Amino acid sequence: MLRHRLRTGLTLAGIAIAIVSFGLLRTVVDSWYAGAELGSSGRLITRSExxxxxxxxxxxxxxxxxxxxxxxxxxxxxxxxxxxxxxxxxxxxxxxxxxxxxxxxxxxxxxxxxxxxxxxxxxxxxxxxxxxxxxxxxxxxxxxxxxxxxxxxxxxxxxxxxxxxxxxxxxxxxxxxxxxxxxxxxxxxxxxxxxxxxxxxxxxxxxxxxxxxxxxxxxxxxxxETRTETQKAFQLGFIAMVDTILLAIQTVAYVVVLIIMAVMANTMAMAARERMREYATLKALGFSDGFVSLLIFGESLALSLAGGLLGILLTFPAAASFFRATRDLFVVFEVRPETVLLQLGSAVLIGLCAALAPALNSRRIRIVDGLRAVT
Structure with a gap:
């Protein structure tokens, strides 16, 4: 990971930014629904049918x-x-x-x-x-x-x-x-x-x-004629008017993860190509294909988890700053534990998917071809 420090640093920063963006977008959606969740169950709203x-x-x-x-x-x-x-x-x-x-x-x-x-x-x-x-x-x-x-x-x-x-x-x-x-x-x-x-x-x-x-x-x-419903249902009716917008925000959140997954996959593919001779040397010394694959997965997961954890830590101050800047839009703006778990899961998914193709390629390489590879 430290062989190309600039590339590793930029990749880590990209993952962190993607995880922060994912967390903020998820929190925006959660905050829209939070107002309805705060509605009293003992109050009804009567309006025109x-x-x-x-x-x-x-x-x-x-x-x-x-x-x-x-x-x-x-x-x-x-x-x-x-x-x-x-x-x-x-x-x-x-x-x-x-x-x-x-x-x-x-x-x-x-x-x-x-x-x-x-x-x-x-x-x-x-x-x-x-x-x-x-x-x-x-x-x-x-x-x-x-x-x-x-x-x-x-x-x-x-x-x-x-x-x-x-x-x-x-x-x-x-x-x-x-x-x-x-x-x-x-x-x-x-x-x-x-x-x-x-x-x-x-x-x-x-x-x-x-x-x-x-x-x-x-x-x-x-x-x-009238229509009477709970305060929560009444507020959810307003949210339903912007359901398409909320769906678009949720879609963008997952698209951000997919984009950084592609970037991470390219990074791992480049790293794997540079180390063909090293992988071949390991195999020549008796290490199995599975061991080499685990090395690739380990590097990818270490990089993605480091970026993911950094992104999770940055999400909280970013959310606080966003709330201060948009105080009129949201009653409450809190990063939920479910969002943090989704961020962590996204980081793991990025690491696994990015390492999949290089790991499979490393299993297929022959020792002779790997030692002959020019890096």
């Missing part, structure tokens, strides 16, 4: 509350405003201030700040990460230019919530639905008294399917 773009009457709230198994209900509506520029995108929801935080205990707000938010109809509560990104603090005015709800809006930050753990989304902007609703009645009455989704807290998560069916049957054959 036709599409999420069709709102539901706000009066549905009381009917849902009366369904057996339902503990409480709140609602939220996508606001979709623009802060200064279109590139400053973040989630904005108009919510029922009196009940929303009761159903989301993972959003932790200081009691005094929550009380101020409930009193101020133009107040807003924002996530800690979002506030840090834009330098907001309690008392600041945040202007938003409406898209769904036209006009120039201004909200006062009355509180900043923190997540119960590092997996809680802290990039949301929450304002009063009742304030938005009353304001829009004068501009676009057709959009008034409607909400995007109802969030339903149920007593027994094991009864989620039965409660969902009961809610939907309550609005069957109405002008606005």
């Amino acid at each position: 036709a599409s999420l773009s069709f709102p539901l009457p706000a009066t549905y709230s009381e009917r849902i509350r009366k369904v057996p198994g339902v503990r409480s209900v709140t609602f939220a509506n996508w606001f979709g405003g623009i802060y200064i520029d279109e590139k400053n995108f973040f989630a904005q929801f108009a919510v029922d201030a009196q009940s929303y935080f009761d159903l989301y205990p993972e959003f932790r707000v200081a009691p005094a700040e929550l009380a101020d938010f409930k009193r101020d109809r133009r107040g807003a509560i924002v996530g800690r990460k979002l506030a840090k990104k834009y330098g907001w603090k309690v008392g600041d005015q945040v202007p938003l230019r409406g898209t769904i709800y036209p006009g120039n809006w201004s909200f006062t930050i009355r509180g900043i919530y923190q997540g119960a753990d590092d997996k809680t989304d802290e990039n949301q902007f929450l304002m009063h639905w009742h304030y938005v609703n009353e304001t829009i009645k004068a501009l676009l009455p057709s959009l008034a008294d409607k909400v995007g989704v109802f969030i339903v807290d149920i007593r027994d998560p094991a009864q989620a399917a039965a409660v969902s069916a009961a809610i939907d049957s309550s609005f069957k054959n109405s002008l606005a």
